[in-house]
Amino acid sequence: MTGSTFLAPVCKMKNFNNLFIELTAKNCNQRCKHCYIDFPLNKNVKDFISIDLIKNALNQTKNEHIQCIYLTGAEPMTHPDFNSILRLCLKRTNVCIFTNGTFINEKKARFLKRVQDESSNEIIFKLSIDHFDEIKNDEIRNRGAYRIVLNAIKSLAKYQFNPILCITNYYNEPKELLLNEFKNICKKQGFDAQDCNITINQINGKAQDIKNDRIENLDCEFGRCLTAKGIYTCPFLANDHRGRCGSEFSDFSRHNTLETSFCSNCIKNKKPYFGIDFELFT
Numbered sequence: 330m331t332g333s334t335f336l337a338p339v340c341k342m343k344n345f346n347n348l349f350i351e352l353t354a355k356n357c358n359q360r361c362k363h364c365y366i367d368f369p370l371n372k373n374v375k376d377f378i379s380i381d382l383i384k385n386a387l388n389q390t391k392n393e394h395i396q397c398i399y400l401t402g403a404e405p406m407t408h409p410d411f412n413s414i415l416r417l418c419l420k421r422t423n424v425c426i427f428t429n430g431t432f433i434n435e436k437k438a439r440f441l442k443r444v445q446d447e448s449s450n451e452i453i454f455k456l457s458i459d460h461f462d463e464i465k466n467d468e469i470r471n472r473g474a475y476r477i478v479l480n481a482i483k484s485l486a487k488y489q490f491n492p493i494l495c496i497t498n499y500y501n502e503p504k505e506l507l508l509n510e511f512k513n514i515c516k517k518q519g520f521d522a523q524d525c526n527i528t529i530n531q532i533n534g535k536a537q538d539i540k541n542d543r544i545e546n547l548d549c550e551f552g553r554c555l556t557a558k559g560i561y562t563c564p565f566l567a568n569d570h571r572g573r574c575g576s577e578f579s580d581f582s583r584h585n586t587l588e589t590s591f592c593s594n595c596i597k598n599k600k601p602y603f604g605i606d607f608e609l610f611t
């Protein structure tokens with residue numbers, strides 16, 4: 330065996346606190362340059378997960394201490410049964426929606442507030458936006474994406490939601506600059522954002538960079554991702570054989586190998602990319 334052989338570290342799940350549910354693998358109205366999803370040319374793919382699969386997963390995980398269910402995609406709000414799935418998940422615990430904001434306007438925010446009020450749990454929004462400059466943002470996301478998110482922030486703030494902005498630092502800007510600029514933008518939309526409302530993630534890790542870095546705060550340490558095809562370590566590796574953990578929650582693996590460029594990003598970030606640190610909000 331040569332000295333250049335790469336031995337990927339193994340991660341053991343510590344607690345099952347986060348259940349990610351991929352509502353659709355490929356259906357999204359945007360095509361962001363840095364998105365980890367390999368999109369087909371056709372935007373109208375109907376690959377939605379069934380409610381029965383979700384009910385089954387909730388039942389099989391009933392003894393796990395799940396603090397939050399995360400509805401992910403591609404764009405989860407394109408699911409035709411989105412409202413029913415949201416209500417179903419809210420019966421169990423808090424629900425976080427990962428969205429590009431397209432489907433959130435004032436009317437929708439008012440409706441979602443009513444749905445939340447009917448439950449004893451909370452709805453949290455993670456909104457994707459990547460730069461404080463409209464042109465730079467729309468250059469890597471989509472024309473109009475910037476204004477869509479600003480409108481979503483304004484609408485959610487009006488109904489007392491506390492959204493989190495998810496920034497992929499595509500342009501490698503200084504963290505302080507991003508924090509200040511995004512706080513100013515939020516203020517103009519009537520939302521008083523704190524540091525905890527703004528998450529900044531770096532990209533461009535390489536698998537070969539995973540060497541002796543300390544492994545801490547990875548999404549795969551605290552949860553698993555359900556897709557229409559089975560159980561995976563995290564949303565990054567959803568439907569990827571390298572992240573496969575099993576077909577059902579009645580029997581799934583709590584160990585995984587950190588061997589992808591996504592893992593390298595996670596290890597460098599030293600905080601979960603998808604999961605919420607609720608302690609920051611108390």
Ligand code: SF4
Pocket residue numbers: 547548549550562563564565566572585586587588589591592593595596
């Ligand atoms: S991409 Fe991140 S969360 Fe997913 S398996 Fe790798 S280290 Fe874990």
